[in-house]
Amino acid sequence: MTIQWYPGHMTRAKRMIVEELKIVDAVLELIDARVPLSSRNPDLQSLTTKPRILVLTKKDLADESLTQEWIEYWKSQGELAVAVDLLQGKEVGTINRVIRSQLPEMRRDPRLLVAGIPNVGKSTLINRLTKRRGAKVGARPGVTRGKQWLTAPGMQLLDSPGILWPKFEDQDAARKLAIIASIRDEVVDQADIAIWLLNFLKREYPEKLNERYGSLSEDYPLEDIGRKRGCLLKGGLVDYDQAAVTVLKDFRTGKLGRITLDGSPPQSGVK
Numbered sequence: 636m637t638i639q640w641y642p643g644h645m646t647r648a649k650r651m652i653v654e655e656l657k658i659v660d661a662v663l664e665l666i667d668a669r670v671p672l673s674s675r676n677p678d679l680q681s682l683t684t685k686p687r688i689l690v691l692t693k694k695d696l697a698d699e700s701l702t703q704e705w706i707e708y709w710k711s712q713g714e715l716a717v718a719v720d721l722l723q724g725k726e727v728g729t730i731n732r733v734i735r736s737q738l739p740e741m742r743r744d745p746r747l748l749v750a751g752i753p754n755v756g757k758s759t760l761i762n763r764l765t766k767r768r769g770a771k772v773g774a775r776p777g778v779t780r781g782k783q784w785l786t787a788p789g790m791q792l793l794d795s796p797g798i799l800w801p802k803f804e805d806q807d808a809a810r811k812l813a814i815i816a817s818i819r820d821e822v823v824d825q826a827d828i829a830i831w832l833l834n835f836l837k838r839e840y841p842e843k844l845n846e847r848y849g850s851l852s853e854d855y856p857l858e859d860i861g862r863k864r865g866c867l868l869k870g871g872l873v874d875y876d877q878a879a880v881t882v883l884k885d886f887r888t889g890k891l892g893r894i895t896l897d898g899s900p901p902q903s904g905v906k
């Protein structure tokens with residue numbers, strides 16, 4: 636199974652972003668803290684040289700120490716990154732301050748493009764900054780379809796549809812994007828990504844896996860979980876799809892704990 640998802644609305648959205656980049660003063664590039672490497676759109680980096688602030692969203696779901704390592708890594712690369720939990724919204728003041736610190740004094744309100752992969756929290760961030768619910772939000776990719784300018788105190792924010800890139804060279808990266816629900820569930824084999832996630836957890840977070848599901852069979856962990864959770868078809872066979880949905884939901888809602896799928900940044904540990 637090869638994961639690929641680049642529907643027509645993303646091609647249109649990318650064209651729109653290229654146009655709007657000409658008139659914005661800075662870009663807020665949103666990255667999912669659980670996949671700091673795989674959720675950066677390479678296209679977005681090549682499209683502009685305007686000031687950019689990296690906002691790591693969903694820090695409440697990510698491995699705290701790895702999030703810190705990534706922020707420091709980017710700092711060493713000359714990039715400014717802030718981690719946020721947009722559900723709590725405590726860091727909104729910090730984001731505001733960071734935005735101001737990156738922009739020169741202007742006679743008009745600065746215009747910022749909020750961009751990133753689908754489902755990363757772009758519209759949620761805008762609602763936080765504007766203190767309204769002007770942008771539509773949802774726990775699946777592709778909620779925002781067109782451009783929308785919204786006004787926050789002292790700034791204009793452009794909400795944009797999440798965009799991916801035309802071809803995933805790295806299929807593990809694509810799996811990670813599917814696991815965090817940035818790729819539509821309907822175009823991905825749910826059992827394949829759930830098994831991939833279980834193997835990853837067994838390697839990197841065995842204690843969290845054990846805490847949630849107890850001991851699992853070496854070769855068929857998904858089948859085991861299906862049995863334990865009663866995901867059964869008529870006749871008592873395990874319903875793999877249902878078991879996969881359970882595992883993915885547990886991961887996405889934080890029930891498996893705080894997990895980062897990308898590991899440490901390239902240079903960490905080198906002092």
Ligand SMILES: Nc1nc2c(ncn2[C@@H]2O[C@H](COP(=O)(O)OP(=O)(O)OP(=O)(O)O)[C@@H](O)[C@H]2O)c(=O)[nH]1
Pocket residue numbers: 692693694695696719720721722752753754755756757758759760771772773774775776777778779780795796797798
């Ligand atoms: N746990 C957690 N959930 C978040 C956070 N930020 C956003 N979410 C949730 O993530 C989901 C997606 O949020 P949206 O703001 O719609 O994401 P988007 O980037 O605008 O998505 P598209 O418009 O589909 O590209 C929603 O269910 C939000 O409640 C966060 O910091 N932590």
Ligand SMILES: [Mg+2]
Pocket residue numbers: 757758759771772778779794795796797
């Ligand atoms: Mg949106």
